[in-house]
Amino acid sequence: MRCVSGKARFWSNLVLGAGTATLVAGAAQAAPLVKECSKTGEFVIGFSQANNAEPYRQHVNDQLTAAAKKVPQFKLQIADGAGNVNTQTSQMDNFITQKVDLILISPFEAAPLTPVVARAMKAGIPVIELDRKTVGEPGKEYTAFIGGDNFKIAEEAGKYVADKLLPQGGEVAVLQGLPSSTPAVERLNGFKSGVKDNPKVQVVAEQAADWLPDKAQTAFAAMLQAHPNIKAVYASNDMMAAGARLAAKGAGKLDQVKILGTDGLPGPAGGIRAVAEGEWAATFTYPTGGPEAIDMAKSILLDCAEKVQTVVTVPTTAITPDNAKQLMQN
């Protein structure tokens, strides 16, 4: 768009009178995304979090807060949607009433939060969606989407199993998240797609354990009964991987079963430590997009950007015994 505006300016300079209309049209298109942007001043960014009550969501909040702290002009406000679309909608409305300068949102559910995002955009507030989307076209109905790709993350985990962990092949199992949630479905399908790299790898069992360690332990214990030769288990989040390990331990198969997690959370109960200490074979980070979101906010509010990339997919990091110890120290 910057290019178009440059062209418009060029023509307007060349054909003075006739070019004015072109200049106006070009300038309207090339306006910054917000009315007031500058290198100085104070900008309030409101973040409407779907739900504070999960370790992953807390991790998002932590990363966002840390990234925002590095920009002296930014003041970040986090509102907890409490896993309730109604609560989240009213918090979004509050942000609009407060006339915050930019809104970040992880919508708890897509369709019900689409109208309030539209209201914010109409009020001239750019909305960056983090991790989860509302319905509609990025760049129009909302400014941009930043998040990980669940399918690709799980696909990489599948490839890791197929190529690195079990090149000789073998039986593997999958612990799925809550089946009614899209990440659970995408991670299951992604993993199955990834292991297809190696036809000797066989997915013999898949069970939903609703993201919970206790359910994962029970389900994987049954899987190990039914399929005693399982060589690897892919858990769709870190906590289910912790549960799977307990089941493997209970069955006396800690040496035989390689455990893979997803999310790669930091902290003593997170996946990075578990890999560093050799409890699991690997975990694959589900990026928060926090730093990327603050970068985008910087270009919109401080650099007066006229356009931003409307869909930003943040890649996963494979946490393996090679890098886990180093990542622990960060």
Added chain:
Amino acid sequence: MNDAATLVKSAPVQSTPRRRLDFFAIAVRFQSVIGLILVAIGGVIFSPRRHGSILFLAPDNIANIVRAISETGIIAVGMTFVIITAGIDLSVGALLSLCSVLTATIMTTWGWGLVPTLLFVMTCGALFGCTQGAISTRFRLEAFIVTLAGLQVARGLALVISNNQYINISYGNGPGLAPPIFSVLGDRLFDNTVPVATLVFLVVAIVATFVLNFTRFGRYVFAVGGNERAARLSGVPVTLVKISVYAITGLVSAIAGIVHAGQFNFGSANDGTGYELTAIAAVVIGGTSLFGGSGSMIGTIAGAIMLGALANILQLNNINAALQLLATGAIIVVAAVLQSLVRRREGLGR
């Protein structure tokens, strides 16, 4: 023994006036045991086999089943007392998670020893239940409402204390480390066969069965649930009994929370969701009436094991979770309908 106790002793009989040798009623009374046998037979029939042996009956697998139900089983045992008094406690799952967080925090951050930690957490759980019972009786509020609020409070406290993180428990000797003996809750004894969590369930179940069936308090519990007014008139300390049963669910939730922390090596504010419903399901399948006055501890225990066995056989066959929900729902309906039929035959209505 005094007159009141004698009167109370006859209370359950009062509530079922035309009792006769009724095989249907007896069958319903032990419906969960019969149900458990049916599920077990189904389990054997549909079990995958390996080298001719039936996986469902493999000792390992039985251990898996009884381990999986130990936490909800402990809670269901306590829930039986509450439901016999015609009450309900919805706070148990949240209280479990609060107590798991407390256990982890106290041992790792505060550095307390094992015994003080356990006593403290169990006291907290009992006091939480006591408070709910006291509010419910003092202000004549439905237990449903009070314990619904209790659920929110417990979950909120757990989130505040844990700062939305899993509180990891590392073992060892020194500051910030839990005593290694605590990890025994996640182990299996006797050549890796008997899960310790299940032993805790067993002990809780035996104590509870004794208290319900062989103590004056147990008779009071039936009396309060059968006919509160009659119980009060015959000198039963109704308020105290009601508060006590909530103290019991609080205590067992704390025990389940400790077992949870020990099994998973962390405390979490997110776990235990829906446990209250699983526990209530076990109690109802076990033949305890939600209208109070009758019920059995053996039924509850069989109900809990049946739910676990059902989940297990579906998982062994790699059948998805949706079917498990459908099956559990169907069983609860059948159990409730059977009880309703018995009540109608006994002329109690409803």
